[in-house]
Amino acid sequence: MAPVRTHYDNLKVSRSAPQEVIRAAYKTLTQKYHPDRNPDNPDAVRIMALINTSYEVLSDPQKRRQHDAWIAAQEQGAPSSAETQKPQARQPDEAGDQEFVLPRAGSFAYANLPASARERLKKRVSGENKDQLLIKNGGVVGNYIWSIVLLGWFVYLFFDAGQCKWDQDGILWMLGLTGAATLLLAINLSRIVRWHVSPLRSWLIACPLYIIKTDFDRVRYWPIWTLTNINATHNYTNGIYNGTTVNIAFGESRDTFSISPKAMYDTLVNQLKTYDGEFRTAAANGNVDYFTTHDDFADCHSLPVCKAKSRLLGLAVACYAVTFIVAALLFVVAFLYNNQMQSKPAPAIKPLERSVPYTQEPMAQPMVVTKLGYARPKTAPNGAPWPKMAGYVPGFKQLNKGGYSQVTIDNARNDSDVFVKLVDIGGPEAFPVRVFFIPKGGKFTVSDIMVGRYDVRYRDLDTGGLAKSEQFQVEENRTYNGVEYTDMTMTLYKVRNGNMQTYSIPESEF
Structure with a gap:
C-alpha cells in the first residue's frame, strides 16, 4: 500500500503539531513558494494553492478532525466519508524534497x-x-x-x-x-x-x-x-x-x-x-x-509539551525541613536556658537605675544600744531557722510578684545581721510582701516586684533596734523597645564617730 499523502505532509509538520507550529510552517512556505517570489516557476501557483488548501484544513479544528479521521481510514485500508478531503498529489520541493520540522517552544x-x-x-x-x-x-x-x-x-x-x-x-x-x-x-x-x-x-x-x-x-x-x-x-x-x-x-x-x-x-x-x-x-x-x-x-519536537518539574524539589523540601528542625531545637534550648535566669529582670533595654542610696540621705542602722531585756532570737518569728546566707526566710509568703523591678539591700558596711521586710504601703493597710535575712557584710536583691509604693523595715539582730526607710515608688514604663523599670540599691551603714541618721519605729509598726 502506497504511503498516504496528507495535508501535514504538504505543510511539512508532524500530525501532533500545535496551531502555532502550523501557522509558522504556513508562513515559511508562503515566503518560499509565493508566485510573486517565483515568477520563473510555472508550478508556483499550483504549489501555493496546495499550501493554502492544507492550511485551511489544518487551521480549522473541525476540518482537521475530519482529515485525521480520513488519514486513519486510509491507513487501515477502509473507505471513509472524508474521502473528498484527500489532499492533492505531493508538492514538488526545490530542496530535493528534503523536509525539516519547524522549531517549537x-x-x-x-x-x-x-x-x-x-x-x-x-x-x-x-x-x-x-x-x-x-x-x-x-x-x-x-x-x-x-x-x-x-x-x-x-x-x-x-x-x-x-x-x-x-x-x-x-x-x-x-x-x-x-x-x-x-x-x-x-x-x-x-x-x-x-x-x-x-x-x-x-x-x-x-x-x-x-x-x-x-x-x-x-x-x-x-x-x-x-x-x-x-x-x-x-x-x-x-x-x-x-x-x-x-x-x-x-x-x-x-x-x-x-x-x-x-x-x-x-x-x-x-x-x-x-x-x-x-x-x-x-x-x-x-x-x-x-x-x-x-x-x-x-x-x-516529538515529545509531548509539558511543564518542566524540577528534580531538585525534594532537595529544597529537605533544606526547609532541616532548617526548621534545627531552629526549633535552638529555640527550645534558648527557652530552657532562659528559665535558669529567674532571678534576673526581663527588660528589652537598660533599666532606669537609681543612685546609691535611693533617698538623698544615707540609711543607717539605729544607734548600737542594746534594748533592755533583749536577747538575739535563735530562730525567725515563725520558728524557721535563720538562713545560713542572705535569702528569704522560709515559711513567709512572697507576694507582689510578676513585675520587672528589683531592690538591693546592701549590708556590706555593717558587722550586725539584719532581719528585713519589704512592705507594701500603697493600700489602706501596710503589709510585708517579702521577708528576708542578710548577714553582716552581705547584701540581698529582691526581684520581680510589682508596681507600687513601698518602704523597707528591718531589725538589727544584735541590738534589737528597729528602723525603716523613706517610702519609694516602683515604676514600669513600656516602650516600643521593651520595658523601663526600677532598679535601686539601699545601703545600711554607720556614720563615723557614732553619729547616725536613724528612722526608728516602734515594735507595732514592724
Whole structure:
C-alpha cells in the first residue's frame, strides 16, 4: 500500500503539531513558494494553492478532525466519508524534497531531555559554543549575605535569653521573630544548596534558532520566529543602577528576564535581530541544513509539551525541613536556658537605675544600744531557722510578684545581721510582701516586684533596734523597645564617730 499523502505532509509538520507550529510552517512556505517570489516557476501557483488548501484544513479544528479521521481510514485500508478531503498529489520541493520540522517552544526538566539535547545544552552553559549570547541570570552572593545576617538572630536569641527573663509576651515575640528568621533562612539556604548541585544554574541564552532560559535543572526555550515584541525597564534606586528587566513576547505568551549591565540589553536586541534575519533567510531559501545544524532541541519536537518539574524539589523540601528542625531545637534550648535566669529582670533595654542610696540621705542602722531585756532570737518569728546566707526566710509568703523591678539591700558596711521586710504601703493597710535575712557584710536583691509604693523595715539582730526607710515608688514604663523599670540599691551603714541618721519605729509598726 502506497504511503498516504496528507495535508501535514504538504505543510511539512508532524500530525501532533500545535496551531502555532502550523501557522509558522504556513508562513515559511508562503515566503518560499509565493508566485510573486517565483515568477520563473510555472508550478508556483499550483504549489501555493496546495499550501493554502492544507492550511485551511489544518487551521480549522473541525476540518482537521475530519482529515485525521480520513488519514486513519486510509491507513487501515477502509473507505471513509472524508474521502473528498484527500489532499492533492505531493508538492514538488526545490530542496530535493528534503523536509525539516519547524522549531517549537518547549519546557523540560534537564533529566528528561534526550541525550543529544543535554549534551548541546552543557556546551552552551559552559560557554564552549561561539554562535550564542550567554547572559548570567542570577547568583547566590546575596543569599550568602542574607544567611549570615539571619544566623546572627540566633546568636542574639541566646544573648537575650542570658540577659533577662522572658515574660509571656516576650516569649511570643521571640517565637514569632524566630519563625520569620527561620523561613527566610530556609529560603536562602535552599537556593544556595540547589545552586551548587544544579547541572545548569541560571542563564539566558540567545542562539540561532532559540531563546533559552535555564533555571537550576529546568529548561525553557522559545523559537526565534515566535518573538513578536521586546522591551526593557532599566531599574534605578536613588540614582544607582540595579539591573534591567526585559519583557519578551512570544506570540500570545510573555516572559520576563533580569539582565545586567545596562548595555547588555542593546547587545541582546542586536543579536536577536541577527538571528531572526538568518532564520528568515534560511526558511525562504529552503536551507534545511541551517535548521538541522542549529536545532539544539530537534529530538524534543516529538515529545509531548509539558511543564518542566524540577528534580531538585525534594532537595529544597529537605533544606526547609532541616532548617526548621534545627531552629526549633535552638529555640527550645534558648527557652530552657532562659528559665535558669529567674532571678534576673526581663527588660528589652537598660533599666532606669537609681543612685546609691535611693533617698538623698544615707540609711543607717539605729544607734548600737542594746534594748533592755533583749536577747538575739535563735530562730525567725515563725520558728524557721535563720538562713545560713542572705535569702528569704522560709515559711513567709512572697507576694507582689510578676513585675520587672528589683531592690538591693546592701549590708556590706555593717558587722550586725539584719532581719528585713519589704512592705507594701500603697493600700489602706501596710503589709510585708517579702521577708528576708542578710548577714553582716552581705547584701540581698529582691526581684520581680510589682508596681507600687513601698518602704523597707528591718531589725538589727544584735541590738534589737528597729528602723525603716523613706517610702519609694516602683515604676514600669513600656516602650516600643521593651520595658523601663526600677532598679535601686539601699545601703545600711554607720556614720563615723557614732553619729547616725536613724528612722526608728516602734515594735507595732514592724
